[in-house]
Amino acid sequence: MTHPDPGRLRKAPENFISPEGVQTVWREARAGRRDFMRAAFAAAAVGTATGVRAQVNPVPADGGDPNIVKLPAHTTGLGQAVVTDGYGKPSRFEANVQRRQSPGLTQTTQASVSFAPMQSLFGIVTPSGLHFERHHQGWWDIDPSRHRLMVNGSDPSLVKTPKVYTMDELMRLPSVSRFHFIECGANSGMEWGNVAVPTVQYTHGMLSCSEFTGVPLKAVLDMCGVDYRRGRYVLAEGADGSSMTRTVPMELIESGEVLLAYGQNGEMLRPENGYPLRLVVPGVQGVSWVKYLRRIEVGDQPYGAKDEVLHYVDLMPSGLHRQYSSTQECKSVVTTPSGGQLLLDRGYHHVSGLAWSGRGRIKRVDVSVDGGANWRTARNWR
Numbered sequence: 001m002t003h004p005d006p007g008r009l010r011k012a013p014e015n016f017i018s019p020e021g022v023q024t025v026w027r028e029a030r031a032g033r034r035d036f037m038r039a040a041f042a043a044a045a046v047g048t049a050t051g052v053r054a055q056v057n058p059v060p061a062d063g064g065d066p067n068i069v070k071l072p073a074h075t076t077g078l079g080q081a082v083v084t085d086g087y088g089k090p091s092r093f094e095a096n097v098q099r100r101q102s103p104g105l106t107q108t109t110q111a112s113v114s115f116a117p118m119q120s121l122f123g124i125v126t127p128s129g130l131h132f133e134r135h136h137q138g139w140w141d142i143d144p145s146r147h148r149l150m151v152n153g154s155d156p157s158l159v160k161t162p163k164v165y166t167m168d169e170l171m172r173l174p175s176v177s178r179f180h181f182i183e184c185g186a187n188s189g190m191e192w193g194n195v196a197v198p199t200v201q202y203t204h205g206m207l208s209c210s211e212f213t214g215v216p217l218k219a220v221l222d223m224c225g226v227d228y229r230r231g232r233y234v235l236a237e238g239a240d241g242s243s244m245t246r247t248v249p250m251e252l253i254e255s256g257e258v259l260l261a262y263g264q265n266g267e268m269l270r271p272e273n274g275y276p277l278r279l280v281v282p283g284v285q286g287v288s289w290v291k292y293l294r295r296i297e298v299g300d301q302p303y304g305a306k307d308e309v310l311h312y313v314d315l316m317p318s319g320l321h322r323q324y325s326s327t328q329e330c331k332s333v334v335t336t337p338s339g340g341q342l343l344l345d346r347g348y349h350h351v352s353g354l355a356w357s358g359r360g361r362i363k364r365v366d367v368s369v370d371g372g373a374n375w376r377t378a379r380n381w382r
């Protein structure tokens with residue numbers, strides 16, 4: 001394949017807007033001027049010359065690219081020692097790749113959301129430190145030696161032996177490691193209105209994907225002697241102050257896919273993502289993935305918790321609300337080039353993006369660059 005022209009791309013504005021710029025946006029948002037945000041970010045995009053991703057080789061007219069002929073310090077000097085940093089961090093040149101909150105979106109930062117920088121990521125895995133966050137009452141770093149998971153029945157006859165597990169007891173059980181995406185039910189809803197910041201981070205950034213490690217919930221319910229004939233629902237309860245509780249239908253658990261997860265991308269869950277224990281409910285909207293999971297109750301009917309009958313309901317075309325929304329439907333998004341990025345040249349541009357579905361594997365993605373008149377099948381990331 002030949003790449004005729006260097007098709008340069010300018011990064012999305014959130015990668016180089018100044019701290020002062022963000023402050024201004026916050027101030028204006030507090031004053032109720034949401035439209036100002038769009039304008040501010042657009043201005044930031046125009047006002048700076050930095051952020052060009054690919055430089056054309058700056059070969060001087062008299063010849064000799066200094067990037068080749070002048071030996072840099074890293075070629076002639078001694079590098080950094082091992083364990084300069086006991087937990088390695090990204091390059092300083094990547095410091096702008098951050099999860100961010102949408103200025104002015106929520107009143108408090110504890111009941112809020114941060115968006116993953118989709119425009120800067122590759123493949124399907126979200127680095128744990130960039131995973132989106134959604135907290136209803138702030139996050140905690142809970143001492144795992146004092147964390148407990150209780151399993152009981154809404155009625156004593158539904159669970160033969162109710163049990164309380166320590167983390168050590170759960171982590172002794174046979175585990176599985178699987179890649180799953182998690183998406184907040186509100187993700188991409190911002191596109192319905194006037195999204196405050198028109199970049200893929202803020203329109204689709206409540207989506208992340210990790211390799212989760214944990215014990216199938218089914219295995220633990222089996223150990224507790226659950227009556228699966230009558231116990232058709234489970235209530236999952238978190239330990240934070242938000243009283244996050246969600247009903248999970250037993251079919252999902254019986255499929256073996258629902259996990260009591262403690263691992264995320266090869267290490268323990270991050271505190272922001274539910275350390276030391278969270279529920280993983282593949283294909284189901286994020287709110288059911290209860291973090292800081294402390295209790296599982298088996299019941300014979302749905303629970304009607306606030307986060308399923310009042311919040312996280314879907315408005316249907318009839319005007320009625322659907323409760324217990326659960327499956328995340330098939331979606332896709334182009335991450336590069338995307339909102340806020342600017343094509344500086346005609347020529348070769350790599351188009352990449354993501355597709356995901358709560359109903360199983362994505363087999364194929366078709367892409368149109370002319371508004372749907374023509375379609376081409378995309379290459380898979382593998």
Ligand SMILES: Nc1nc2c(c(=O)[nH]1)N[C@H]1C(S)=C(S)[C@@H](COP(=O)(O)O)O[C@H]1N2
Nearest residue numbers: 132133134135136184238244273286287291
């Ligand atoms: N205990 C608890 N679990 C929770 C929440 C919460 O606030 N508290 N938020 C839920 C929502 S709405 C979402 S989208 C996901 C977000 O998970 P993350 O913060 O790991 O991205 O966690 C869910 N589980």
Ligand SMILES: [Mo]
Nearest residue numbers: 184185286287
């Ligand atoms: Mo959510």
